[in-house]
Amino acid sequence: TCAFAGQKKVLAAYEEAVKCGYSGARAGRLHTPHGVFDTPMFMPVGTQATVKAVSPRELKEMGAQIILSNTYHLYLRPGTELVAEAGGLHRFMDWDGGILTDSGGFQVFSLGPLRKITEEGAAFRSHIDGSTQFLSPEIAIKAQMNLGADIIMAFDECIPYPAEYQYAKLSTERTTRWAERSQKAHTRSGQALFAIVQGGMYQDLRRVSANDLVSLDFPGYGIGGLSVGEPKPVMYEMLEQTVPLLPENKPRYLMGVGTPDCLVEAVRYGIDMFDCVFPTRVARNGTAMTKSGRLVVKNAAYAKDFLPIDENCGCYACQNFSRAYIRHLLKADEIFGLRLTTIHNLYFLLDFTKKMRQAILEDRFLSFREEFLAQYCK
Ligand SMILES: O=c1[nH]cnc2cc3nc(NCCN4CCOCC4)[nH]c3cc12
Numbered sequence: 001t002c003a004f005a006g007q008k009k010v011l012a013a014y015e016e017a018v019k020c021g022y023s024g025a026r027a028g029r030l031h032t033p034h035g036v037f038d039t040p041m042f043m044p045v046g047t048q049a050t051v052k053a054v055s056p057r058e059l060k061e062m063g064a065q066i067i068l069s070n071t072y073h074l075y076l077r078p079g080t081e082l083v084a085e086a087g088g089l090h091r092f093m094d095w096d097g098g099i100l101t102d103s104g105g106f107q108v109f110s111l112g113p114l115r116k117i118t119e120e121g122a123a124f125r126s127h128i129d130g131s132t133q134f135l136s137p138e139i140a141i142k143a144q145m146n147l148g149a150d151i152i153m154a155f156d157e158c159i160p161y162p163a164e165y166q167y168a169k170l171s172t173e174r175t176t177r178w179a180e181r182s183q184k185a186h187t188r189s190g191q192a193l194f195a196i197v198q199g200g201m202y203q204d205l206r207r208v209s210a211n212d213l214v215s216l217d218f219p220g221y222g223i224g225g226l227s228v229g230e231p232k233p234v235m236y237e238m239l240e241q242t243v244p245l246l247p248e249n250k251p252r253y254l255m256g257v258g259t260p261d262c263l264v265e266a267v268r269y270g271i272d273m274f275d276c277v278f279p280t281r282v283a284r285n286g287t288a289m290t291k292s293g294r295l296v297v298k299n300a301a302y303a304k305d306f307l308p309i310d311e312n313c314g315c316y317a318c319q320n321f322s323r324a325y326i327r328h329l330l331k332a333d334e335i336f337g338l339r340l341t342t343i344h345n346l347y348f349l350l351d352f353t354k355k356m357r358q359a360i361l362e363d364r365f366l367s368f369r370e371e372f373l374a375q376y377c378k
């Protein structure tokens with residue numbers, strides 16, 4: 001019961017803040033070697049140097065600005081030296097927008113079985129061939145310099161949820177030491193290295209982590225260790241504790257988030273950048289995202305529904321195809337079906353962040369948030 005009350009407390013405080021018009025939301029411009037980009041922004045995830053089922057041309061068309069790739073996966077296959085020999089990740093995958101690479105911390109801890117973490121780094125078994133591998137701040141930074149992304153992440157440990165206070169404390173302190181080692185190993189100019197704030201679900205550890213990393217002076221900050229199964233009010237509480245400690249004039253990137261309701265709440269706390277596999281992953285099992293919630297277009301209910309997924313959506317799928325057609329393709333295991341649901345879901349989130357930016361610029365973000373949450377959580 002106390003935990004529940006705790007959540008109520010957090011929600012009450014948070015609702016209070018909104019009532020008196022508090023909003024840390026901001027509309028920013030992110031300068032990178034591959035262009036200047038608008039925030040808030042959603043970054044499509046292209047784990048293995050491709051955003052699954054869509055082409056770079058389609059990504060550009062739907063308004064994608066920066067896309068994500070994963071160092072862990074590309075390090076294991078095809079190898080980051082090979083990508084460097086190919087001219088770097090932009091050339092390799094023919095993407096001339098921005099690229100951000102995650103450092104591998106999260107993937108090692110969530111993908112690799114039999115991992116062992118020491119001060120030096122993380123030993124693990126490759127999920128591809130079971131070979132013994134090792135990642136450290138130095139190795140992860142060298143790999144990311146080879147890939148040549150515009151923004152790279154410090155090597156960190158994403159603390160599992162739940163975690164004992166003592167473990168979270170020791171791990172967070174080590175992640176800060178790893179951030180310093182990442183900084184020393186980072187010698188590629190023109191490439192921004194972001195640190196990642198940890199601290200588990202403990203307010204004091206979150207504040208210590210943020211303050212320590214801010215004193216190391218990074219050009220931007222990821223907020224890690226969230227969207228790992230914790231209740232949403234707990235995630236929001238950690239944001240409330242962390243974001244105000246980060247410099248106003250630097251980007252804040254909430255890693256692994258998420259659904260539209262989480263995006264609009266996180267933007268209210270002052271988050272600028274998001275990534276999540278959710279839109280592309282659920283698309284591949286036939287679920288479309290809409291402003292009223294999810295629409296499982298594969299369901300029999302849509303067999304003779306000749307309307308588009310969303311009549312007000314400007315995406316290629318909604319402009320040209322019906323629910324009945326997309327359902328038919330998905331039932332027939334046609335690749336084009338997955339492509340259409342993926343295109344719609346990515347467009348939906350990219351457009352949603354554009355709408356939030358517009359609302360912030362017109363100083364009507366809080367009412368935008370109210371209207372959206374009323375409809376979405378329906
Ligand atoms: O601390 C982190 N450090 C470096 N990378 C991360 C990536 C992260 N991604 C998530 N959550 C993603 C959760 N997904 C939601 C959709 O379904 C798949 C899992 N949390 C994350 C935390 C970290």
Ligand SMILES: [Zn+2]
Pocket residue numbers: 309310313314315316317318319343344345347
């Ligand atoms: Zn659409």
